[in-house]
Amino acid sequence: MEQSVQALLRLVGGTLMGTLVEASVAWREKAQPICLHCGQPMRLVDLRRKRDLRGLVGDFAFARPYYQCRACGGGLAPDDERLGIGAVGYTPALSRVAAMMVTEVPFERAARDMSETLGATFAEADIYRVVEALGIVAEADIQASMAAPQAAPVAPAGDTLFVGADGTTSFIDGDWHEVKVGVVGMLGPELHHDPQTERDLFKISDPRYCAAVAASADEFFPRVALLAQGAGFGHQDLRRIVCLGDGGRWIWRRMSIFNQSGVEHIEILDYMHASEHVWQVAGVFFGEGSLDTHAWVGHVLKALREQGPTPLMDALGKLRPHSSRQKRELQNAKDYFAANRDRMRYPEFLAQHLPIGSGVVEATCRSLVCQRTKDAGMRWTRSGAQAILNLRCLHLSHPDRWRAFFARHPLRRTPRLATLRRPQAQAA
Ligand SMILES: [Zn+2]
Known part of the structure; x- marks a missing residue:
């Protein structure tokens, strides 16, 4: 009974939307559109050109004046822009729902879940087009902000700024994509219980995320800097900046841009990456997955958390390599931990309630792994992956950032970007 009523309500909703939208159409433009x-000035070619839209409460069509350029033949309906709709076939409200779904689940699932809840059938390919268009607008916003002259520092919401960066490769639709992820927020004063370390650590409040697909470190770090500026980097009220990252040299060299005079600068090696390296060298010496490996790693990591890097360096010093592979792995591990020694003062960090791991990549890339669109022979592209990541970063950040993005009517700007192209057909 309820599903029948829902189907009926979609018919009513669509009719109502069509009537309301058409009532808001400007049948005569004040100025000739350009x-x-x-x-070039455009001429009216059709007073009642029909436009079909799918909406949150129903599908509908409405008529509005349509203009064409004499010179290039390009078409324009000024009402579309006024209404906040772009080149895609979804209304702003429906596209917002589609974007939210896709930041959490793969397209196929999003199509299924939207069809299930909204009482109509939504195609994976349409959702892809809508969401990619929104993500491209989000990317244009980021690029414009990075190019804009730096504004005066904003007042931070606390005295400790947190900056985390990490890199990973995600397997997305049959290809490995390198993804760099950043998170910026304020640390404390609120505490939460961390199950991994069994300590009370500062919560990261108002986290803001950014991510870049197949970007160099030099292309990526301006995005992190943009987030940091928005959170109060450069402001005199800041007392401390905590930087957390994996051991990669690309990260620490650039993290130095977050040095601010008169502000304490703390660098922390992400504990998860430190333990990965410990597991790796143990596997080579004691056999991957063996009891000996588990025992050695458990012992070494406990000491690392409770006493800092010295017992780990001692344990590595006691290992005697019997093969060239063991020798190589041991040297790699020693170099890695020596380079990051000061960033592994975990007992000191934990005593100050500082987080020693961020899980930022997992949080940001979770829905991306194995994301794909099967419909209509579409293939994932780099800009597609970047578009979804942009929206996911917005959605993971404070709800205000998501709302602010949609309050600026992103769909309105999609046709102007002119970068929207049909996804490549999948090679047979
Ligand atoms: Zn033209």
Whole structure:
């Protein structure tokens, strides 16, 4: 009974939306529209050009005046822009729902879940187009902000700024994509119980995320810096900046941009990466997955958390390599831990309630792994992956950032970007 009523309500909702939207159409423009491509005045070619839209409460069509450019033949309906709709076939409200779904689950699942809850059938390919368009607008916003002159520092919400960066490779639709992820927020004063370390650590409040697909460190760090500026980096009220990352040299060299005079600068090696390296060298010496490996790693990591890097360096010093592989792995581990020694003062960090791991990559990339669109022979592209990541970063951040993005009517700007292209057809 309820599903029948829902189907009926979609019909009513669509009819109502169509009527309301058409009532808001401007049947006569105050000024002649100008072609976006060549700047020529456009002429009215159709007073009642029909437009179909799928909406949150129903599907509908409405008519509005349609103009064409004499020079290039490009078309324009000024009402579309006023209404906040772009080149895609979803209303702003429906596209917002689609974007939210896709930041959490793969497209196929999003299509299924939307069909299930909204009482109509939504195609994976349509969702892809809508969400990619929104993500491209989000990317254009980021690029514009990075190019804009730096504004005066904003007042931070606390006195300790947290900056985390990590890199990973994600297997997305049959290809390995390198993804760099950043998170910025304020640390404390609120505490939460961390099950891994069994300590009370500062919560990261108002976290902001960024991510970049197949980007160099030099392309990526301006994104992190942009987030940091928005959170109060550069402001005199800041007392401490905590930087957390894996042991990669690419991260620490750039983290130095977060040095601020008169502000304490703390660098922490992400405990998860430190333990990964411990597991790796143990596997080579005692056999992967063996009891000996588990015992050695358990002992060494406990000492690392409770006493800092010295017992770990001692344990590595006691290992005697019997093969060239063991020798190589041991040297790698020693170099890695020596380079990051000061960043492994975990007992000191934990005593100050500082987080020693962020899980930032897992949080940000979770829905991306194995994301794919099977429908209509579409293939994942780099810009597609970047688009979804942009939206996911917005969605993971404070709800205000998500709302602010949609309050600026992102769909309105999709046709102007002119970068929207049909996804490549999958090679047979
Ligand atoms: Zn033109």
